[in-house]
Amino acid sequence: MAGIVIVGAQWGDEGKGKVVDLLAERAEAVVRFQGGNNAGHTIIRDGETFKFHLIPSGILYPGRKCVIGNGCVIDPKVLTDEIDGLKARGIDVSGLRISANAHVIMPYHMLLDHAGEARLGKLQIGTTRRGIGPCYADKASRLGIRVQDLLDEKILKKKITAAIEPKRLALRPFAKDPSLDLHSMAEEYLTYGHRIEQFIADTSSLVWDLLDTGKNVIFEGAQGVLLDIDHGTYPFVTSSNPVAGAATTGSGVGPRDIDEVWGVAKAYVTRVGAGPFPTELDDDLGAELRERGGEFGTTTGRPRRTGWLDLVALKYAARINTLTSLAITKLDVLSGFDRLHVCTRYRGEEGAIFDRFPYHQSVLHHATAEYEELPGWKEDISLARSESDLPATAREYLQYVSDFVGIPVAIVGVGPGREQIIWTSSSQSSLAAPTAA
Numbered sequence: 001m002a003g004i005v006i007v008g009a010q011w012g013d014e015g016k017g018k019v020v021d022l023l024a025e026r027a028e029a030v031v032r033f034q035g036g037n038n039a040g041h042t043i044i045r046d047g048e049t050f051k052f053h054l055i056p057s058g059i060l061y062p063g064r065k066c067v068i069g070n071g072c073v074i075d076p077k078v079l080t081d082e083i084d085g086l087k088a089r090g091i092d093v094s095g096l097r098i099s100a101n102a103h104v105i106m107p108y109h110m111l112l113d114h115a116g117e118a119r120l121g122k123l124q125i126g127t128t129r130r131g132i133g134p135c136y137a138d139k140a141s142r143l144g145i146r147v148q149d150l151l152d153e154k155i156l157k158k159k160i161t162a163a164i165e166p167k168r169l170a171l172r173p174f175a176k177d178p179s180l181d182l183h184s185m186a187e188e189y190l191t192y193g194h195r196i197e198q199f200i201a202d203t204s205s206l207v208w209d210l211l212d213t214g215k216n217v218i219f220e221g222a223q224g225v226l227l228d229i230d231h232g233t234y235p236f237v238t239s240s241n242p243v244a245g246a247a248t249t250g251s252g253v254g255p256r257d258i259d260e261v262w263g264v265a266k267a268y269v270t271r272v273g274a275g276p277f278p279t280e281l282d283d284d285l286g287a288e289l290r291e292r293g294g295e296f297g298t299t300t301g302r303p304r305r306t307g308w309l310d311l312v313a314l315k316y317a318a319r320i321n322t323l324t325s326l327a328i329t330k331l332d333v334l335s336g337f338d339r340l341h342v343c344t345r346y347r348g349e350e351g352a353i354f355d356r357f358p359y360h361q362s363v364l365h366h367a368t369a370e371y372e373e374l375p376g377w378k379e380d381i382s383l384a385r386s387e388s389d390l391p392a393t394a395r396e397y398l399q400y401v402s403d404f405v406g407i408p409v410a411i412v413g414v415g416p417g418r419e420q421i422i423w424t425s426s427s428q429s430s431l432a433a434p435t436a437a
Protein backbone atom coordinates (compact mmCIF):
# COMPACT_ATOMS: atom_id res chain seq x y z
CA MET A 1 0.00 0.00 0.00
CA ALA A 2 1.07 3.55 -0.48
CA GLY A 3 -0.26 6.77 0.88
CA ILE A 4 1.25 9.58 -1.15
CA VAL A 5 0.91 13.19 -0.08
CA ILE A 6 1.35 15.94 -2.66
CA VAL A 7 1.79 19.44 -1.27
CA GLY A 8 2.67 22.90 -2.48
CA ALA A 9 6.23 23.76 -1.45
CA GLN A 10 5.93 27.53 -1.97
CA TRP A 11 3.01 30.00 -1.74
CA GLY A 12 0.50 27.97 -3.75
CA ASP A 13 -0.18 27.68 -7.49
CA GLU A 14 2.90 25.52 -7.99
CA GLY A 15 1.10 23.20 -10.41
CA LYS A 16 -0.27 20.70 -7.87
CA GLY A 17 -3.33 20.00 -10.02
CA LYS A 18 -1.23 18.93 -12.96
CA VAL A 19 1.04 16.72 -10.83
CA VAL A 20 -1.91 15.09 -9.02
CA ASP A 21 -3.66 14.42 -12.32
CA LEU A 22 -0.49 12.81 -13.63
CA LEU A 23 0.14 10.59 -10.60
CA ALA A 24 -3.52 9.72 -10.11
CA GLU A 25 -3.32 7.45 -13.10
CA ARG A 26 -1.75 4.86 -10.80
CA ALA A 27 -3.83 5.55 -7.70
CA GLU A 28 -7.23 4.35 -6.58
CA ALA A 29 -8.28 7.55 -4.85
CA VAL A 30 -7.42 11.22 -4.50
CA VAL A 31 -8.25 12.93 -1.20
CA ARG A 32 -8.33 16.70 -0.57
CA PHE A 33 -7.53 17.22 3.13
CA GLN A 34 -7.63 20.98 3.78
CA GLY A 35 -8.61 24.32 2.31
CA GLY A 36 -11.66 25.13 0.29
CA ASN A 37 -12.50 27.00 -2.86
CA ASN A 38 -9.68 29.43 -2.24
CA ALA A 39 -7.77 26.78 -4.21
CA GLY A 40 -7.67 26.74 -7.98
CA HIS A 41 -6.07 23.69 -9.54
CA THR A 42 -5.62 23.65 -13.31
CA ILE A 43 -5.41 20.56 -15.47
CA ILE A 44 -4.91 20.70 -19.21
CA ARG A 45 -5.71 17.44 -21.00
CA ASP A 46 -5.71 17.11 -24.78
CA GLY A 47 -5.88 20.88 -25.06
CA GLU A 48 -8.97 21.08 -22.82
CA THR A 49 -8.64 23.15 -19.63
CA PHE A 50 -10.24 22.16 -16.32
CA LYS A 51 -10.12 24.30 -13.18
CA PHE A 52 -10.99 22.70 -9.89
CA HIS A 53 -11.64 24.57 -6.67
CA LEU A 54 -13.06 21.79 -4.51
CA ILE A 55 -13.23 18.57 -6.48
CA PRO A 56 -9.97 16.59 -6.26
CA SER A 57 -7.74 16.58 -9.34
CA GLY A 58 -8.32 12.86 -10.01
CA ILE A 59 -11.88 13.23 -11.25
CA LEU A 60 -10.90 13.05 -14.92
CA TYR A 61 -10.28 9.30 -14.50
CA PRO A 62 -13.72 7.66 -14.76
CA GLY A 63 -14.82 6.11 -11.47
CA ARG A 64 -11.73 7.24 -9.51
CA LYS A 65 -12.67 7.84 -5.88
CA CYS A 66 -12.30 11.57 -5.28
CA VAL A 67 -12.73 12.49 -1.65
CA ILE A 68 -13.29 15.91 -0.10
CA GLY A 69 -12.03 15.16 3.39
CA ASN A 70 -13.13 16.34 6.81
CA GLY A 71 -10.36 18.96 6.93
CA CYS A 72 -11.85 20.91 4.03
CA VAL A 73 -14.32 23.78 4.06
CA ILE A 74 -16.99 23.62 1.40
CA ASP A 75 -19.06 26.31 -0.26
CA PRO A 76 -21.91 24.13 -1.49
CA LYS A 77 -22.84 26.53 -4.28
CA VAL A 78 -19.33 26.31 -5.70
CA LEU A 79 -19.34 22.54 -5.27
CA THR A 80 -22.68 21.99 -7.00
CA ASP A 81 -21.64 24.37 -9.82
CA GLU A 82 -18.43 22.38 -10.20
CA ILE A 83 -20.34 19.08 -10.32
CA ASP A 84 -22.79 20.49 -12.90
CA GLY A 85 -19.95 21.93 -14.98
CA LEU A 86 -18.17 18.59 -15.12
CA LYS A 87 -21.36 16.69 -15.96
CA ALA A 88 -22.08 19.15 -18.75
CA ARG A 89 -18.67 18.31 -20.20
CA GLY A 90 -19.43 14.60 -20.04
CA ILE A 91 -17.20 13.86 -17.05
CA ASP A 92 -18.28 11.00 -14.79
CA VAL A 93 -18.49 12.32 -11.22
CA SER A 94 -19.80 9.10 -9.65
CA GLY A 95 -16.52 8.63 -7.74
CA LEU A 96 -16.97 11.83 -5.73
CA ARG A 97 -17.29 11.39 -1.95
CA ILE A 98 -17.77 14.19 0.56
CA SER A 99 -16.97 13.87 4.24
CA ALA A 100 -20.02 14.37 6.43
CA ASN A 101 -17.67 16.11 8.88
CA ALA A 102 -16.32 18.75 6.49
CA HIS A 103 -17.38 22.28 7.38
CA VAL A 104 -19.70 24.40 5.29
CA ILE A 105 -18.98 27.96 4.21
CA MET A 106 -22.09 30.02 4.95
CA PRO A 107 -23.10 33.39 3.44
CA TYR A 108 -22.02 35.17 6.64
CA HIS A 109 -18.51 33.73 6.32
CA MET A 110 -18.08 35.45 2.97
CA LEU A 111 -19.48 38.72 4.33
CA LEU A 112 -17.10 38.50 7.29
CA ASP A 113 -14.14 37.81 5.02
CA HIS A 114 -14.93 40.98 3.01
CA ALA A 115 -15.53 43.00 6.17
CA GLY A 116 -12.33 41.73 7.79
CA GLU A 117 -10.25 42.81 4.82
CA ALA A 118 -12.00 46.17 4.65
CA ARG A 119 -11.33 46.71 8.34
CA LEU A 120 -7.62 45.93 7.89
CA GLY A 121 -7.34 48.48 5.07
CA LYS A 122 -3.71 48.81 4.03
CA LEU A 123 -2.78 45.90 6.29
CA GLN A 124 -5.10 43.48 4.53
CA ILE A 125 -4.02 39.92 3.83
CA GLY A 126 -5.36 39.85 0.30
CA THR A 127 -7.57 36.83 0.93
CA THR A 128 -9.58 35.23 -1.83
CA ARG A 129 -12.68 36.54 0.02
CA ARG A 130 -14.29 33.13 -0.21
CA GLY A 131 -15.08 32.98 3.53
CA ILE A 132 -12.29 30.52 4.31
CA GLY A 133 -10.89 32.19 7.46
CA PRO A 134 -14.27 32.88 9.12
CA CYS A 135 -15.42 29.31 8.38
CA TYR A 136 -12.33 27.78 10.03
CA ALA A 137 -12.77 30.27 12.89
CA ASP A 138 -16.30 28.96 13.48
CA LYS A 139 -14.98 25.41 13.32
CA ALA A 140 -12.50 26.20 16.09
CA SER A 141 -15.19 28.05 18.07
CA ARG A 142 -17.47 25.02 17.72
CA LEU A 143 -20.06 27.11 15.95
CA GLY A 144 -19.52 25.52 12.56
CA ILE A 145 -22.11 23.98 10.27
CA ARG A 146 -21.01 20.60 8.93
CA VAL A 147 -22.02 18.80 5.76
CA GLN A 148 -24.12 16.33 7.77
CA ASP A 149 -26.14 19.22 9.19
CA LEU A 150 -27.43 20.04 5.71
CA LEU A 151 -29.52 16.88 5.80
CA ASP A 152 -31.62 17.77 8.85
CA GLU A 153 -33.78 20.90 8.89
CA LYS A 154 -34.21 21.05 12.66
CA ILE A 155 -30.51 20.68 13.42
CA LEU A 156 -29.50 23.07 10.64
CA LYS A 157 -31.80 25.83 11.87
CA LYS A 158 -30.64 25.36 15.44
CA LYS A 159 -27.00 25.56 14.47
CA ILE A 160 -27.45 28.56 12.17
CA THR A 161 -29.34 30.37 14.94
CA ALA A 162 -26.46 29.81 17.36
CA ALA A 163 -23.85 30.86 14.80
CA ILE A 164 -25.60 33.88 13.32
CA GLU A 165 -26.03 36.22 16.29
CA PRO A 166 -22.37 37.17 16.81
CA LYS A 167 -22.10 37.69 13.04
CA ARG A 168 -24.87 40.27 13.01
CA LEU A 169 -22.98 42.28 15.61
CA ALA A 170 -19.66 41.97 13.79
CA LEU A 171 -21.17 42.94 10.45
CA ARG A 172 -23.28 45.85 11.66
CA PRO A 173 -20.62 48.54 11.06
CA PHE A 174 -20.26 47.32 7.48
CA ALA A 175 -23.87 46.69 6.48
CA LYS A 176 -27.08 47.96 8.07
CA ASP A 177 -28.96 44.88 6.96
CA PRO A 178 -26.48 42.08 6.41
CA SER A 179 -29.30 39.92 4.90
CA LEU A 180 -28.87 37.10 7.34
CA ASP A 181 -32.33 35.63 7.23
CA LEU A 182 -32.44 32.28 9.01
CA HIS A 183 -35.31 30.80 7.02
CA SER A 184 -34.16 31.62 3.50
CA MET A 185 -30.60 30.60 4.39
CA ALA A 186 -31.74 27.29 5.85
CA GLU A 187 -33.95 26.64 2.84
CA GLU A 188 -31.12 27.33 0.39
CA TYR A 189 -28.64 25.16 2.27
CA LEU A 190 -31.12 22.29 2.72
CA THR A 191 -31.51 22.30 -1.06
CA TYR A 192 -27.73 22.01 -1.43
CA GLY A 193 -27.76 19.20 1.12
CA HIS A 194 -30.35 17.37 -0.91
CA ARG A 195 -28.30 17.84 -4.07
CA ILE A 196 -25.06 16.47 -2.62
CA GLU A 197 -26.61 13.80 -0.38
CA GLN A 198 -25.71 10.98 -2.76
CA PHE A 199 -22.00 11.86 -2.39
CA ILE A 200 -21.87 12.20 1.41
CA ALA A 201 -20.03 9.33 3.08
CA ASP A 202 -17.84 8.12 5.91
CA THR A 203 -14.76 9.06 3.96
CA SER A 204 -12.21 8.00 6.61
CA SER A 205 -13.51 4.41 6.46
CA LEU A 206 -13.38 4.51 2.69
CA VAL A 207 -9.72 5.59 2.72
CA TRP A 208 -8.78 3.00 5.39
CA ASP A 209 -10.30 0.22 3.30
CA LEU A 210 -8.33 1.27 0.24
CA LEU A 211 -5.04 1.57 2.13
CA ASP A 212 -5.63 -1.69 4.02
CA THR A 213 -6.15 -3.57 0.78
CA GLY A 214 -2.93 -2.31 -0.73
CA LYS A 215 -4.24 0.45 -2.95
CA ASN A 216 -2.46 3.71 -3.71
CA VAL A 217 -4.13 6.78 -2.27
CA ILE A 218 -3.04 10.33 -3.10
CA PHE A 219 -3.61 13.10 -0.57
CA GLU A 220 -3.88 16.36 -2.52
CA GLY A 221 -2.81 19.51 -0.74
CA ALA A 222 -4.11 22.98 -1.51
CA GLN A 223 -2.20 26.25 -1.07
CA GLY A 224 1.43 25.75 0.02
CA VAL A 225 3.65 25.44 3.07
CA LEU A 226 4.44 29.16 3.24
CA LEU A 227 0.68 29.84 3.55
CA ASP A 228 0.38 27.41 6.47
CA ILE A 229 -1.33 28.99 9.49
CA ASP A 230 1.35 27.61 11.86
CA HIS A 231 4.45 27.39 9.69
CA GLY A 232 3.90 30.01 7.01
CA THR A 233 4.38 33.75 6.91
CA TYR A 234 1.72 34.50 9.55
CA PRO A 235 -0.52 36.52 9.48
CA PHE A 236 -0.22 36.54 5.68
CA VAL A 237 -1.37 32.95 5.42
CA THR A 238 -4.51 30.92 4.88
CA SER A 239 -6.51 29.52 7.80
CA SER A 240 -5.61 25.85 7.47
CA ASN A 241 -2.49 23.67 7.47
CA PRO A 242 -1.30 22.94 3.93
CA VAL A 243 1.73 21.02 5.27
CA ALA A 244 1.91 17.26 4.69
CA GLY A 245 1.23 16.43 8.33
CA ALA A 246 -2.30 17.77 7.93
CA ALA A 247 -3.10 15.01 5.44
CA THR A 248 -3.64 12.78 8.47
CA THR A 249 -5.97 14.99 10.52
CA GLY A 250 -7.72 16.27 7.42
CA SER A 251 -8.69 12.83 6.20
CA GLY A 252 -8.66 10.57 9.26
CA VAL A 253 -5.57 8.46 8.61
CA GLY A 254 -2.46 8.13 10.77
CA PRO A 255 1.19 9.10 10.16
CA ARG A 256 2.08 5.50 9.35
CA ASP A 257 -0.37 5.54 6.43
CA ILE A 258 1.92 7.98 4.62
CA ASP A 259 4.73 6.46 2.55
CA GLU A 260 5.78 9.29 0.25
CA VAL A 261 5.58 13.06 0.31
CA TRP A 262 5.94 15.03 -2.89
CA GLY A 263 6.59 18.75 -2.86
CA VAL A 264 5.59 20.70 -5.94
CA ALA A 265 7.61 23.85 -6.64
CA LYS A 266 7.88 26.14 -9.60
CA ALA A 267 11.34 26.71 -11.05
CA TYR A 268 10.83 30.27 -9.77
CA VAL A 269 8.40 31.63 -7.17
CA THR A 270 5.02 33.35 -7.21
CA ARG A 271 2.73 34.67 -4.54
CA VAL A 272 -0.81 36.13 -4.66
CA GLY A 273 -1.92 38.37 -1.85
CA ALA A 274 0.15 40.36 0.61
CA GLY A 275 3.08 39.36 2.82
CA PRO A 276 6.85 39.00 2.76
CA PHE A 277 8.51 37.62 -0.37
CA PRO A 278 12.30 37.94 -0.14
CA THR A 279 13.09 37.03 -3.77
CA GLU A 280 10.35 39.19 -5.30
CA LEU A 281 11.22 40.88 -8.59
CA ASP A 282 9.28 44.10 -8.47
CA ASP A 283 10.63 45.20 -11.85
CA ASP A 284 10.58 44.50 -15.60
CA LEU A 285 12.13 41.08 -15.07
CA GLY A 286 9.31 40.19 -12.67
CA ALA A 287 6.75 41.43 -15.19
CA GLU A 288 8.41 39.33 -17.87
CA LEU A 289 8.22 36.22 -15.68
CA ARG A 290 4.54 36.96 -15.04
CA GLU A 291 3.79 37.30 -18.76
CA ARG A 292 5.80 34.27 -19.80
CA GLY A 293 4.40 32.11 -17.02
CA GLY A 294 0.81 33.35 -17.42
CA GLU A 295 0.89 34.19 -13.73
CA PHE A 296 -2.68 35.30 -13.09
CA GLY A 297 -4.72 33.64 -10.33
CA THR A 298 -6.92 30.64 -11.18
CA THR A 299 -9.45 31.62 -8.51
CA THR A 300 -9.45 35.41 -8.47
CA GLY A 301 -7.63 36.34 -11.70
CA ARG A 302 -5.26 38.58 -9.70
CA PRO A 303 -1.75 39.10 -11.14
CA ARG A 304 0.69 36.96 -9.18
CA ARG A 305 3.82 38.51 -7.71
CA THR A 306 6.93 36.84 -9.16
CA GLY A 307 10.53 36.23 -8.14
CA TRP A 308 13.58 34.00 -8.38
CA LEU A 309 13.63 30.54 -6.88
CA ASP A 310 14.09 30.71 -3.11
CA LEU A 311 16.14 27.70 -1.96
CA VAL A 312 16.14 28.78 1.70
CA ALA A 313 12.36 28.51 1.68
CA LEU A 314 12.39 25.33 -0.39
CA LYS A 315 14.76 23.64 2.02
CA TYR A 316 12.41 24.63 4.82
CA ALA A 317 9.51 23.12 2.86
CA ALA A 318 11.52 19.93 2.39
CA ARG A 319 12.16 19.55 6.10
CA ILE A 320 8.78 20.53 7.44
CA ASN A 321 6.98 18.19 5.04
CA THR A 322 9.68 15.46 5.13
CA LEU A 323 9.63 15.50 1.34
CA THR A 324 10.72 12.36 -0.48
CA SER A 325 10.49 13.83 -3.99
CA LEU A 326 10.37 17.19 -5.68
CA ALA A 327 8.29 18.02 -8.72
CA ILE A 328 9.72 21.11 -10.38
CA THR A 329 7.19 22.75 -12.68
CA LYS A 330 7.39 25.52 -15.27
CA LEU A 331 11.05 25.03 -16.08
CA ASP A 332 10.08 26.04 -19.64
CA VAL A 333 9.24 29.55 -18.41
CA LEU A 334 12.92 30.15 -17.60
CA SER A 335 14.07 29.51 -21.19
CA GLY A 336 15.67 32.56 -22.75
CA PHE A 337 17.13 34.19 -19.64
CA ASP A 338 20.93 34.56 -19.98
CA ARG A 339 21.58 34.27 -16.27
CA LEU A 340 19.39 32.73 -13.60
CA HIS A 341 19.44 33.52 -9.91
CA VAL A 342 18.64 31.24 -7.00
CA CYS A 343 18.48 32.51 -3.44
CA THR A 344 20.79 30.56 -1.15
CA ARG A 345 20.62 32.69 1.99
CA TYR A 346 18.98 35.77 3.46
CA ARG A 347 20.65 38.81 4.92
CA GLY A 348 18.88 40.40 7.88
CA GLU A 349 18.42 44.09 8.50
CA GLU A 350 21.58 44.33 10.59
CA GLY A 351 23.69 42.24 8.28
CA ALA A 352 23.20 38.84 9.88
CA ILE A 353 23.17 35.87 7.54
CA PHE A 354 20.27 33.40 7.66
CA ASP A 355 20.79 29.97 6.16
CA ARG A 356 17.50 28.78 7.61
CA PHE A 357 14.05 30.20 7.04
CA PRO A 358 13.62 32.72 9.91
CA TYR A 359 10.89 31.93 12.40
CA HIS A 360 10.51 35.56 13.44
CA GLN A 361 8.14 37.73 11.43
CA SER A 362 10.19 40.93 11.75
CA VAL A 363 13.36 39.21 10.55
CA LEU A 364 11.58 37.77 7.53
CA HIS A 365 9.92 41.08 6.65
CA HIS A 366 13.31 42.79 6.45
CA ALA A 367 15.31 39.93 4.98
CA THR A 368 16.92 40.45 1.62
CA ALA A 369 17.82 37.56 -0.62
CA GLU A 370 21.39 36.72 -1.55
CA TYR A 371 21.84 34.85 -4.78
CA GLU A 372 23.93 32.34 -6.60
CA GLU A 373 24.07 33.04 -10.32
CA LEU A 374 23.62 30.12 -12.70
CA PRO A 375 23.86 30.05 -16.50
CA GLY A 376 20.56 30.01 -18.38
CA TRP A 377 19.60 28.39 -21.68
CA LYS A 378 18.14 29.73 -24.89
CA GLU A 379 16.39 26.64 -26.21
CA ASP A 380 12.65 26.06 -26.12
CA ILE A 381 12.33 22.98 -23.90
CA SER A 382 8.58 22.46 -24.19
CA LEU A 383 9.07 19.36 -26.35
CA ALA A 384 11.65 17.73 -24.06
CA ARG A 385 10.43 14.39 -22.71
CA SER A 386 13.59 13.01 -21.13
CA GLU A 387 16.47 14.54 -19.21
CA SER A 388 18.75 14.07 -22.20
CA ASP A 389 16.46 16.34 -24.26
CA LEU A 390 17.27 19.21 -21.90
CA PRO A 391 20.19 21.63 -22.48
CA ALA A 392 23.13 20.94 -20.14
CA THR A 393 22.54 24.21 -18.25
CA ALA A 394 18.90 23.26 -17.55
CA ARG A 395 20.08 19.93 -16.16
CA GLU A 396 22.66 21.77 -14.05
CA TYR A 397 19.95 24.08 -12.71
CA LEU A 398 17.87 21.09 -11.58
CA GLN A 399 20.93 19.37 -10.11
CA TYR A 400 21.83 22.52 -8.18
CA VAL A 401 18.32 22.69 -6.70
CA SER A 402 18.26 19.01 -5.81
CA ASP A 403 21.74 19.11 -4.21
CA PHE A 404 20.94 22.24 -2.21
CA VAL A 405 17.63 20.95 -0.89
CA GLY A 406 18.83 17.37 -0.51
CA ILE A 407 15.77 15.86 -2.23
CA PRO A 408 15.67 14.17 -5.65
CA VAL A 409 13.78 15.89 -8.43
CA ALA A 410 11.43 13.17 -9.65
CA ILE A 411 9.54 15.03 -12.33
CA VAL A 412 10.01 18.24 -14.26
CA GLY A 413 7.26 20.24 -15.95
CA VAL A 414 8.10 21.75 -19.32
CA GLY A 415 4.66 23.05 -20.26
CA PRO A 416 1.07 23.11 -19.02
CA GLY A 417 -0.04 20.03 -20.97
CA ARG A 418 -0.31 16.65 -19.32
CA GLU A 419 2.30 15.17 -21.62
CA GLN A 420 4.76 18.04 -21.06
CA ILE A 421 6.61 16.24 -18.31
CA ILE A 422 9.96 14.57 -17.75
CA TRP A 423 10.38 11.65 -15.35
CA THR A 424 13.96 11.78 -14.15
CA SER A 425 16.22 8.85 -13.46
CA SER A 426 16.13 9.77 -9.75
CA SER A 427 12.42 9.10 -9.34
CA GLN A 428 11.99 6.18 -6.99
CA SER A 429 8.30 6.63 -6.33
CA SER A 430 5.91 3.71 -6.39
CA LEU A 431 3.96 5.87 -8.82
CA ALA A 432 6.90 6.36 -11.19
CA ALA A 433 6.19 5.91 -14.88
CA PRO A 434 7.07 2.37 -16.02
CA THR A 435 9.85 3.68 -18.28
CA ALA A 436 11.56 5.33 -15.32
CA ALA A 437 11.15 2.38 -12.97
Ligand code: GDP
Nearest residue numbers: 013014015016017040041042330413414415416
Ligand atom coordinates in the same frame (compact mmCIF):
# COMPACT_ATOMS: atom_id res chain seq x y z
P1 GDP B 1 -2.06 24.68 -8.38
O1 GDP B 1 -2.96 25.57 -7.63
O2 GDP B 1 -0.83 24.32 -7.62
O3 GDP B 1 -2.75 23.46 -8.93
O4 GDP B 1 -1.56 25.52 -9.63
P2 GDP B 1 -2.46 26.46 -10.61
O5 GDP B 1 -3.28 25.60 -11.48
O6 GDP B 1 -3.16 27.50 -9.81
O7 GDP B 1 -1.33 27.23 -11.39
C1 GDP B 1 -0.37 26.56 -12.14
C2 GDP B 1 -0.44 27.04 -13.59
O8 GDP B 1 0.71 26.61 -14.27
C3 GDP B 1 -1.62 26.44 -14.36
O9 GDP B 1 -2.07 27.39 -15.29
C4 GDP B 1 -1.00 25.24 -15.07
O10 GDP B 1 -1.68 24.91 -16.28
C5 GDP B 1 0.38 25.76 -15.37
N1 GDP B 1 1.44 24.74 -15.39
C6 GDP B 1 1.59 23.64 -14.60
N2 GDP B 1 2.77 23.03 -14.88
C7 GDP B 1 3.37 23.75 -15.86
C8 GDP B 1 4.63 23.66 -16.54
O11 GDP B 1 5.44 22.77 -16.30
N3 GDP B 1 4.89 24.64 -17.48
C9 GDP B 1 4.01 25.65 -17.76
N4 GDP B 1 4.37 26.55 -18.67
N5 GDP B 1 2.83 25.76 -17.11
C10 GDP B 1 2.52 24.84 -16.19
Ligand code: IMO
Nearest residue numbers: 012013038039040126127128222223238272273
Ligand atom coordinates in the same frame (compact mmCIF):
# COMPACT_ATOMS: atom_id res chain seq x y z
P1 IMO C 1 -3.90 26.77 -4.60
O1 IMO C 1 -4.45 25.51 -3.98
C1 IMO C 1 -2.24 30.74 -3.97
C2 IMO C 1 -3.70 33.00 -0.51
C3 IMO C 1 -4.52 34.25 -0.76
C4 IMO C 1 -4.10 35.08 0.44
C5 IMO C 1 -3.99 34.03 1.55
C6 IMO C 1 -5.22 33.94 2.43
O2 IMO C 1 -4.51 27.10 -5.92
O3 IMO C 1 -2.42 26.77 -4.61
P2 IMO C 1 -7.62 32.86 2.05
O4 IMO C 1 -8.69 33.17 1.05
O5 IMO C 1 -7.13 31.45 1.98
O6 IMO C 1 -8.00 33.27 3.44
O7 IMO C 1 -6.38 33.81 1.63
O8 IMO C 1 -3.78 32.79 0.89
N1 IMO C 1 -4.21 31.78 -1.16
C7 IMO C 1 -3.63 31.19 -2.22
N2 IMO C 1 -2.58 31.58 -2.97
N3 IMO C 1 -2.84 29.58 -4.23
C8 IMO C 1 -3.88 29.17 -3.47
O9 IMO C 1 -4.44 27.94 -3.62
C9 IMO C 1 -4.35 30.01 -2.44
N4 IMO C 1 -5.34 29.91 -1.52
C10 IMO C 1 -5.23 31.00 -0.74
O10 IMO C 1 -4.14 34.86 -1.97
O11 IMO C 1 -2.81 35.61 0.24
Ligand code: MG
Nearest residue numbers: 013040041298
Ligand atom coordinates in the same frame (compact mmCIF):
# COMPACT_ATOMS: atom_id res chain seq x y z
MG1 MG D 1 -3.89 27.43 -7.81
